[in-house]
Amino acid sequence: MNQTRTASDGSAVVLRELELVDIEQIHRLECELFPVDAWPIEMFLAEVQHPTRYYIVLEQDHKIIGYAGVMTVADTADIQTLAICPSKRRCGYGAWLLETLHEQACARGAQRVMLEVRADNPAAQNLYVAQGYLPVHRRERYYNDGVDALIMMKDLEAVEPLQEEKHHDQ
Numbered sequence: 001m002n003q004t005r006t007a008s009d010g011s012a013v014v015l016r017e018l019e020l021v022d023i024e025q026i027h028r029l030e031c032e033l034f035p036v037d038a039w040p041i042e043m044f045l046a047e048v049q050h051p052t053r054y055y056i057v058l059e060q061d062h063k064i065i066g067y068a069g070v071m072t073v074a075d076t077a078d079i080q081t082l083a084i085c086p087s088k089r090r091c092g093y094g095a096w097l098l099e100t101l102h103e104q105a106c107a108r109g110a111q112r113v114m115l116e117v118r119a120d121n122p123a124a125q126n127l128y129v130a131q132g133y134l135p136v137h138r139r140e141r142y143y144n145d146g147v148d149a150l151i152m153m154k155d156l157e158a159v160e161p162l163q164e165e166k167h168h169d170q
């Protein structure tokens, strides 16, 4: 399922399935990006090997620059995580990962996709709204530091399959 885009410096950015050898690198990124509630490495190991899960990474110059995962059970999918390293943001990579998860969830029979996002994370909320998500609920004090979670949902019926290869400028 590998897909490739070309960054503005000419290097290749590859989207591929996560492999077990990626976990240590991803866990280091996770601790940097989610200082309040980073997943322990054991949780990543359990997650990525679970049959209902599907995890992908973005790799550039042999480094992982983003990762994301989805759980699909019956007709509902849940985005488990999504992150892009700070120096690679606003290049469309978050949207690329998310669209790939949507496509996979559809292939596994999902008709809708849900996610939780911190109420104080407008960047992620904007991405989700741009991808067709609507806020459906608010869970008060959901996160470890007392911040609320917004629950967002998207109907997957209209998801188009992704093209195999795309070129993209940063």
Ligand SMILES: CC(C)(COP(=O)(O)OP(=O)(O)OC[C@H]1O[C@@H](n2cnc3c(N)ncnc32)[C@H](O)[C@@H]1OP(=O)(O)O)[C@@H](O)C(=O)NCCC(=O)NCCS
Binding pocket: 033, 081, 082, 083, 084, 085, 088, 089, 090, 091, 092, 093, 094, 095, 096, 116, 117, 118, 121, 122, 123, 124, 126, 127, 128, 130
């Ligand atoms: C949220 C996150 C994954 C977005 O990744 P990204 O690669 O920068 O997103 P994209 O470049 O694909 O952005 C797509 C659209 O989302 C919206 N968006 C993304 N980042 C934004 C920001 N900082 N401010 C406002 N809108 C933003 C915009 O509509 C953007 O389109 P545009 O660039 O054409 O305006 C990234 O900021 C991140 O990793 N944040 C830390 C981890 C995190 O919060 N994960 C989500 C947990 S629920």
